[in-house]
Amino acid sequence: MIAYVTFGADDLAAAERFxxxxxxxxxxxxxxxxxxxxxxxxxxxxxxxxxxxxTFDGAPASAGNGTMVAFxxxxxxxxxxxxxxxxxAGGTDEGAPGFREAYGPRFYVGYxxxxxxxxxxxxxxxxxxxxxxx
Numbered sequence: 001m002i003a004y005v006t007f008g009a010d011d012l013a014a015a016e017r018f019x020x021x022x023x024x025x026x027x028x029x030x031x032x033x034x035x036x037x038x039x040x041x042x043x044x045x046x047x048x049x050x051x052x053x054x055t056f057d058g059a060p061a062s063a064g065n066g067t068m069v070a071f072x073x074x075x076x077x078x079x080x081x082x083x084x085x086x087x088x089a090g091g092t093d094e095g096a097p098g099f100r101e102a103y104g105p106r107f108y109v110g111y112x113x114x115x116x117x118x119x120x121x122x123x124x125x126x127x128x129x130x131x132x133x134x
Contacts, residue, residue, distance in 0.1 A: 004049035005069055007118045008061030012036055014090050014115035015052045021089035022082045022122070023050065026071055063117035070121035076108045076129055079122045083110035086122075090115045097122075099132035106131045 009015040016037055020030060028039040028050065036053030050069075055061050073079055080097045087093060097110035109123040 002048040004051060006051040006053060007069075007114070007116065008055045009036070009052045009114075009116045010054070010061050011115060012052065012054070017089045018086060018091050018114045019050075019052060021085040022071070022120075025078070025082060026073065061116050063113070063119065068111075068119040068121055070109075070123055073122055073124050075126055076124050079108055079110050079124050082122050083112060086112050086114075086120070091120075094119060101132075105133055 007015075016030070016032075019037065019039060023039045024030070027042045027045050027047065029042055031038040031040060036051060039050040039052075041047040041049070073082060076097070083093075083097050091112040091114055093111070094113050095109070095111035097108065099105070099108055103109070104125070106125045106127060106129070107123060108125070108129075109121055112120045112122070114120060
């Protein structure tokens with residue numbers, strides 16, 4: 001089981017605007033401190049902790065090539081809503097919400113980059129919603 005994920009950020013205020021537009025709706029609470037932002041799953045949540053912090057070595061933060069964190073949501077509408085909220089909060093679009101031919105018929109996903117350039121996916125595979133083929 002993954003215990004936590006950490007992304008580096010040079011601008012914590014921009015990171016907080018971005019992640020706070022999405023993560024509270026996914027069951028995370030924010031705790032801030034001198035070390036940065038800690039998004040912790042609410043009581044009973046099984047998700048790993050998610051941290052956004054300055055780099056430990058003091059060098060500029062950078063996004064990993066091929067690195068991405070995916071957050072599962074309940075519905076396709078939630079993917080669209082949170083994708084739009086993240087864009088409004090300073091994110092950039094890396095792929096509008098929708099189905100992808102390369103994935104299963106129910107995998108509905110939207111891709112974003114946070115203000116630092118880290119890649120984020122928001123997806124739903126809800127079996128109660130229409131799939132790619134109707």
